[in-house]
Amino acid sequence: MVDSETLTTPETRLLPVVVLKSGRDKSVRAHHPRLFSGAIKQIQGKPKDGNVVDVCANTGEWLARGIINQQAQIAVRLLTWDQQKAIDDTLWQQRVQEAAQRRQCDPLLSRTDARRLIFGESDGLPGVIADEYAGHIVLQLSTLAAANARTSVVDALIRHVAPRSIVERNDEERMRHERIKESAGVLYGDPPDGTVTIGEDGLHFLVDVAKGQKTGFYLDQRENRARLARYCAGATVLNVFSYTGAFGVYAAAHGATRVVNVDSSVEALRVAEANTALLGQTGCEMQYVSADAFTELRARRAAGEQFDVVILDPPKFAHSPEQIERAARAYKDLNRIGMALVRPGGLLATFSCSGVVDAALFQKIIFSAAIEARRDVQVIERLTQASDHPVLVSFPEAEYLKGLICRVL
Numbered sequence: 008m009v010d011s012e013t014l015t016t017p018e019t020r021l022l023p024v025v026v027l028k029s030g031r032d033k034s035v036r037a038h039h040p041r042l043f044s045g046a047i048k049q050i051q052g053k054p055k056d057g058n059v060v061d062v063c064a065n066t067g068e069w070l071a072r073g074i075i076n077q078q079a080q081i082a083v084r085l086l087t088w089d090q091q092k093a094i095d096d097t098l099w100q101q102r103v104q105e106a107a108q109r110r111q112c113d114p115l116l117s118r119t120d121a122r123r124l125i126f127g128e129s130d131g132l133p134g135v136i137a138d139e140y141a142g143h144i145v146l147q148l149s150t151l152a153a154a155n156a157r158t159s160v161v162d163a164l165i166r167h168v169a170p171r172s173i174v175e176r177n178d179e180e181r182m183r184h185e186r187i188k189e190s191a192g193v194l195y196g197d198p199p200d201g202t203v204t205i206g207e208d209g210l211h212f213l214v215d216v217a218k219g220q221k222t223g224f225y226l227d228q229r230e231n232r233a234r235l236a237r238y239c240a241g242a243t244v245l246n247v248f249s250y251t252g253a254f255g256v257y258a259a260a261h262g263a264t265r266v267v268n269v270d271s272s273v274e275a276l277r278v279a280e281a282n283t284a285l286l287g288q289t290g291c292e293m294q295y296v297s298a299d300a301f302t303e304l305r306a307r308r309a310a311g312e313q314f315d316v317v318i319l320d321p322p323k324f325a326h327s328p329e330q331i332e333r334a335a336r337a338y339k340d341l342n343r344i345g346m347a348l349v350r351p352g353g354l355l356a357t358f359s360c361s362g363v364v365d366a367a368l369f370q371k372i373i374f375s376a377a378i379e380a381r382r383d384v385q386v387i388e389r390l391t392q393a394s395d396h397p398v399l400v401s402f403p404e405a406e407y408l409k410g411l412i413c414r415v416l
C-alpha cells in the first residue's frame with residue numbers, strides 16, 4: 008500500500024488549513040463545491056484571498072482543497088477532493104480542455120456553432136462561464152479564483168478550441184459578491200465589431216456579443232426552441248419576453264402563420280426583426296411590440312384576443328430565497344393572464360429561470376394560475392436547460408431553467 012503522506016508534494020503539505028465546525032463537513036464530503044463562511048471554525052496559516060487552502064474536518068481529517076476568498080460569503084471554492092492533486096495551472100487547463108471536449112462530443116450540439124463551453128461548477132471550474140459564438144468566445148470570470156486563473160483559462164481555450172477571439176465580459180453583480188474589480192476586455196484575437204451570425208438547427212441568428220443580454224444569446228433554451236417549434240405548424244403564436252425573437256423565428260420556420268413578439272427592449276426587437284429577415288420568405292406575419300409584458304397581455308386579454316400558442320419566458324424574478332414568495336406571485340399573475348390568451352385546446356409554453364424556484368414549486372404556481380384563470384391545464388412536456396448547461400448531481404443549484412409545455416383546455 009502506498010502511504011498517502013509520501014505522495015503529498017511538499018508545497019501542498021504547507022498549505023493553510025481551513026478547519027470546519029463540528030457537524031459542518033457533510034456538504035464538503037458530498038463534493039458540494041461551495042464552502043460558506045458560517046461553516047468555518049478556524050483558519051490556520053494566514054492565507055491571503057486567492058490562495059489555495061486545504062479544508063479539514065473538526066477532527067483534522069483532510070477533506071478537500073480549494074481557493075479562499077474571505078471577502079465573500081462563499082469563503083472557499085472547492086476544486087478537488089483528491090489530496091494528491093495540486094491546484095495549479097495544469098489543473099485549470101485540464102478542466103478547460105475536458106469541458107471543451109465534452110461539448111465537442113455532444114451529439115445534441117452537432118447542429119450549432121454557438122454553445123456554452125464551460126458552465127462553472129458543473130465543469131469543475133467555479134466562476135468560469137465561456138460561451139462560443141461562431142468561433143468568438145465570451146468569457147465571464149465571476150469568482151476571485153476564476154479571475155486569478157484567467158491566463159490558464161485563456162491559454163487552454165486557445166489551445167483546445169482554437170477560437171477567433173476571446174472577450175471578457177463580466178457580470179457586475181456577481182463580481183460585487185466576490186469583491187473583485189472589473190476586468191473586461193479583449194483577451195485574444197480579433198473580436199467582432201458589432202454582431203456575429205450564428206447557426207442553430209439550420210436557422211441563423213445575430214448575436215451582439217459585446218452588448219447583448221447575458222453573453223449575447225439564450226443558449227440554454229436551444230433544445231426548447233426546437234421542441235416547441237414542432238407544435239407551431241399553422242399556429243398563431245404570442246412570444247412574450249421574446250428578446251431577439253429566437254422562439255418566434257423557430258415557430259415561423261416551422262410553419263406558424265403569425266408571431267407577435269413582445270419585449271421591453273427596443274434594441275432586442277430590432278435584432279429580432281433582423282433575425283426574421285435572415286429566414287427569408289416564410290409566409291408568417293411577424294410583429295414586434297415593445298411594451299411591458301404585463302400591460303400588453305392585460306390589454307390583449309381585455310380585447311378578447313387568443314392565440315394557438317403562448318410563450319412566456321420572463322427574466323429571473325427571484326434572485327435569492329427571500330424573493331421566492333414575491334416571485335411566485337409574479338409568476339402566478341403572469342401565467343394567469345397568459346392562460347386567458349390561449350384558445351381552448353391551445354398551448355402555453357411557460358418558463359422560469361429562477362434557480363431558487365424549483366420544478367415542483369413552479370408546477371404548483373402554474374396550478375394556482377390555472378385555478379384563477381378557470382382553465383384546466385395538462386402538462387405535456389417538461390423542459391430544462393440545454394445539455395451544454397449540465398448539472399452536477401453534487402451541485403443541484405446549477406439547475407435553474409425549467410419549463411412546461413401545457414395544453415390549456
Ligand code: SAH
Pocket residue numbers: 220224225228248249250251252253254269270271272275298299300301320321322
Ligand atoms: N425568450 C428569449 C429570452 C428571454 S430573456 C430567448 O429565447 O432568446 C427575458 C427578456 O425579457 C429580455 O429580453 C428582457 O428585455 C425582457 N423583459 C424584461 N422585463 C420585461 C417586461 N417587464 N416586459 C417585457 N419584456 C421584459
